Amino acid sequence: MADEVTFFIDGRPCTAAAGDNLVEAAADNGVYIPTLCHYKGHKPLGTCRVCMVRVDGREAAACTFGVRDGMRVDVDAPELADARKALIELLFVERNHFCPACEKSGRCDLQAVAYHMHLTVPRFPYRYVPFTVENFAGKLLIDHNRCILCGRCEEFVRRGDSKVFAMKQRSSEARITVDLALLAEMSANEIAHAVHVCPVGAILAPGQGFDTPIGRRKYDTHRIGEITDGRD
């Protein structure tokens, strides 16, 4: 087992095993660092940048750092909180996130992080680019309106070693797509896992959703920052 080291979050001494992922180590010490792309226990992606903190004086995505002895991390500084909020706002204006009719509402990480940050209206103008709901062989749908291009599906949904999802094109043209041959082999459970991996409501299983009553959904019962052990 790696050596236990002491590091500091906003000046407060914390402990973790050397090399632990900073987002998870902070959570273990009761400090919530918002993130969308990080999938607990898996390798960091560093795509969403929402976990922006200051590590030893430099801005960085916390999920890409391992804890070192004596490391000084700023999380709470107002300018950092504002930068994280701006990143969330950019996601909301980039595509079309209409929470009221989304089946992930109440258990969506993007929505929960936005509530956590008290986001009401984005400071940036909405782009209102129309996106489609793409059908993949009647087995799975991707609502590109909601995709935040975090890459979780690409990295963490696999059949054997093969990736089922992939990002095609770049920048504003980037879209998630699906390997139809692999999809054809996927069981209902595997599809349900893909739906679960997506932090927003972009991956949909046909005919499914809205199965949990209001009041019993994941973030109805806990605020996102409180679920420090079960973050997925």
Next chain:
Amino acid sequence: MNTGQKIVIDPVTRVEGHGRITVHLDENHHVEEARLHIVEFRGFEKFVHGRPYWEVPVLVQRLCGICPVSHHLAGAKAIDEIVGISPGSDHTLTPTAEKMRRLMHYGQVFQSHVLHFFYLCSPDLLFGIDGEVESRNIVGVAMAEPELAKKAILMRKFGQEIIRATAGKKVHGISAVPGGIHKTLSAEERDYFLNGKEIPAIDTMIDWALEGLDFFKSFHRDNREWLDGYAAVPSSHMGMVRKDGALDLYHGDLKVVDAEGTLLQTFDYHDYLNELGEETKSWSYMKFPYLRSLGRQDGWYRVGPLPRLNVCEFLPSPLAQKEFEAFRAYTGGRANNMSMHYHWARLIEVVHAAEVIRDLLADPDLQKDNLIARGTAAGEGIGVVEAPRGTLFHHYKVDDAGRINFCNLIVSTTNNNTAMNRAVAAAAEDLMEGVPEVTEAMTNGVEVVLRAYDPCLSCATHAVGQMPLRIELYDAGGTLRDVRVR
């Protein structure tokens, strides 16, 4: 000199949504024409294109903040058919699912009718249509009749709590899912409505509903001529009935009677496209539906509480049935065309809804857990319910992947479009004929009749209370002659 005038009342107050009335006067101040303009455009039929069908019941309820449950359920009924579930077929909802939906629906009708009568309409009855503008709202009612206002507020709360218990939230809850429901009513949730501890019990609601009806009836006794005659207009009436002729707000056939009460037709709502046409007019976003059998000119009809009590043969709950018999006897069993009697019918429905809620709360099916059914998938679904304001149609088609590629909605208020225009014209003639100015009482008088229909003009939420009212007078040449703002 041409001195013809055009009077604009914009926005109309104490109705749900935003409308505008123009009254055109000729040179002699005679009413030439009166129109209700619906200038808002909600576009939901377009929004839902491309969306997965299972989102529909959740998405479309955002049409309205007053009666979202109606859209939620009409949408859910249509989507049920897409997953192969249809009442009267081999594959129906489970008893628990249907009863939970019914409880939600009657809770919605209860709270919406109470909101309408006590919050929006009773100020007109208590203070008169030429009463102080400052008093003609729920705050004024609370000052003048504190007991009545308190009961009204608690009744509305009761209905909203029923919605919360069945749909998760008071406004824009979710629980109807394709082919069923996703929650039951726990014994604790049920007891909350029965034991009278935290909120008055359902039996109290029934008593208060009867008191509300008495309030109207005594007002009627003292103001018979006005309530019977004001903006009365003969029309056909349409509403939903059960197979045995009983009033049913959740499911049944559509029945139409003429102005005398003679049966014109009864049809399965799945045939609505064959039975109803929709006309558009350049000056309104709202369409004008008509019965094809009678044609564009004569085929207009009314929907809502008054027509519902004109088409049904009985109310399947004892106290409301007794009131219904008195209501029917008043017109000698013929159809009632008195527009202000919408309020009477609405209050009888409040009693009926409370009785239905009481019976459903006592039903052990609500605690069972068989919630979702499935049949053979179809590409199309039609769902119709009687919303508080009248018959509500939702119709969808889906592509192979289950994405909506066709949507047609006829909302309750749209069914009443021609009727409201005629009623506004009739009221304008009564109140504005030969008078060269627009008085407060005159403008409110036009609104009073409009309000009888309880129109949800944009199917959008508006705060209850005083909204700015702007009245503009134009001469026949289109020049602004006078502006009245309150």
